[in-house]
Amino acid sequence: MPDNQSRPVASAVPLPPVFETLVVVGPGLIGSSVLRRAREFGGLARRVIAVDVSPEVRARVSELGIADEVMADAAEAVAQADCVMLCVPVGAMGPVAAQVLPAMRPGAILTEVGSTKVSVIEAITPYLRPDVPYVPAHPMAGTEFSGPDAGFATLFEKRWCLLTPLDNTPVEAVDAIRTLWERCGARLREMTPAHHDRVCAIVSHLPHLLAFTICGTADDLADETRSEVLDFAASGFRDFTRIAASDPIMWRDIFLLNRDALLEMLARFMEDAQAMARAIRWGDEAYIVDRIERGRKIRKSLIENEQA
Known part of the structure; x- marks a missing residue:
């Protein structure tokens, strides 16, 4: 335990x-x-x-x-x-x-x-x-x-x-x-089963996909930079590595067997990520702050609902 x-x-x-x-x-x-x-x-x-x-x-x-x-x-x-x-x-x-x-x-x-x-x-x-x-x-x-x-x-x-x-x-x-x-x-x-799969695609399956991908990106960096990533990893990256430590066979099956819902949520995330990239590129402070505040509200709601 x-x-x-x-x-x-x-x-x-x-x-x-x-x-x-x-x-x-x-x-x-x-x-x-x-x-x-x-x-x-x-x-x-x-x-x-x-x-x-x-x-x-x-x-x-x-x-x-x-x-x-x-x-x-x-x-x-x-x-x-x-x-x-x-x-x-x-x-x-x-x-x-x-x-x-x-x-x-x-x-x-x-x-x-x-x-x-x-x-x-x-x-x-x-x-x-x-x-x-x-x-x-x-x-x-x-x-x-x-x-x-x-x-x-x-x-x-x-x-x-x-x-x-x-x-x-x-x-x-x-x-x-x-x-x-x-x-x-x-x-x-x-x-319903279909609604379940769409809900889990965004709250569980997509976060795991992102964690595995981010850790893979870090691992693919040049040796010197990768070493620094591991040495100086902040809490945000450490949270991703915790998720990425999950069982690979289990998550392979989940990704493949919830393919349609997961790809739909991944596409929506990629659109939102591109929108954030544009905001950063052009200095759109209002958009950036809005996204951060929305994230904070979600975290607060999870804590209040005893899910964090």
Whole structure:
């Protein structure tokens, strides 16, 4: 658990579990945080099972003691579940769904935490069963760290979790997943998958693209200048490097699978960046100050909304 995170305090009054058995496939940052939340706070599931293909990850989850059982065979694990949560990279959602859905019990709920929704829903839809409700979700929380050691029980506190249920999703299944995330400490909002992807393109995906690009530009500078960049990096550049430390495979998949929305937001950003360049070139002080003030207002709003 990161040093700057305080130890969570378990609920004084035990809550009845939302599910009897919850299976988390992919106990990375998000998955292991859900496992820790279930372990330390209770109220999510009476029994939690972690599944991963990596022997190293399974061994580490066992060492951490954050699951009642750790398994390699996803089909065997989900056959025991009332809820299956896929916490794998968005590019792997389809293949993993193809593996687990045939083995799930009738009435068990499938959910996932993908950062893109249209592409993930399209990838999972061919394998859906009418007797297994599917509730797509996206907890808007994270750090630049990955793996089972990166998680912590309070990761989702006061963060948004976006639900994008399908038209035919039973209300009871949506309510169960809503309750699960509320007990993780999250705020809930429902929206369509397409709207979700446009929102995330500007608030999450584009900032990561810019961070990776800026760090790449710095790395491409001549050796002497690059050394000075690293030696004298100010807080602004350090913030970019924190974001740029994120998992490359995960973000490759997000960029490619949310291509249309991300390219739309990138084009709008490039137009705004060109407008700022013109203002700097021609000394348009009013335009520059206006942009800075708008940025300050957004930062203030985030702080007031407890999202910063």
